[in-house]
Amino acid sequence: MFFRRSALLFSVLVTTASAGAAASPLPDELAATVPDRPAIQELLDTYTRAVSTRNQTLFESLLLNKQIPFAFVGGAAGPNARIGAERNYEAFRKGVFEGAPITQSFSDEQIRQDGALADVTLVFTNVAASGRSRGFKTMQLLKVGGRWKIASEFFTGHRLADRAATAGE
Numbered sequence: 001m002f003f004r005r006s007a008l009l010f011s012v013l014v015t016t017a018s019a020g021a022a023a024s025p026l027p028d029e030l031a032a033t034v035p036d037r038p039a040i041q042e043l044l045d046t047y048t049r050a051v052s053t054r055n056q057t058l059f060e061s062l063l064l065n066k067q068i069p070f071a072f073v074g075g076a077a078g079p080n081a082r083i084g085a086e087r088n089y090e091a092f093r094k095g096v097f098e099g100a101p102i103t104q105s106f107s108d109e110q111i112r113q114d115g116a117l118a119d120v121t122l123v124f125t126n127v128a129a130s131g132r133s134r135g136f137k138t139m140q141l142l143k144v145g146g147r148w149k150i151a152s153e154f155f156t157g158h159r160l161a162d163r164a165a166t167a168g169e
Helices: 002-023 036-052 056-060 089-098 163-167
Strands: 070-074 102-114 117-128 131-144 147-155 158-160
Touching: 036 056, 036 102, 036 117, 036 131, 036 147, 056 089, 070 089
Parallel strands: 070 147
Antiparallel strands: 102 117, 117 131, 131 147, 131 158
8 A cells, every 4th residue: 555655655756847847947056045044944943943942833833744754764875774663753752851960062064955845954953961963954845834844854873072071971
């Protein structure tokens, strides 16, 4: 059943993309448009604010739905790479909103957009009482009803040596 739905969705997307390709060619530059860039940046700012203040309701308002592909990707590239369950928002939710408080910030944000589809890559830093971590995150956004929503998120994570924590030991 899953494969039948996936095949149907793929054929609809290919048909739609083929029809749209004739009407409007892919732009040479995929930078976010003037009206969309501030809206996408607001989504990113709201994301870190919601995580840092443990506001689960605000965070979930950014999601297309709670069943989106959402997962930690760990391990080295190649055959040793591992990924958790593909739709694992629940594990993220528990860690962020029920776990120890963290303050999150984003840097090196790259936004590419073509119409109602945007791809965001960035580096995140988490600071908690237990230490600091950093990782790479990629999110796909869809513009639905005039609002940008997170349609998928995959991320890595690495603990950082915390000089302040080790200096006191």
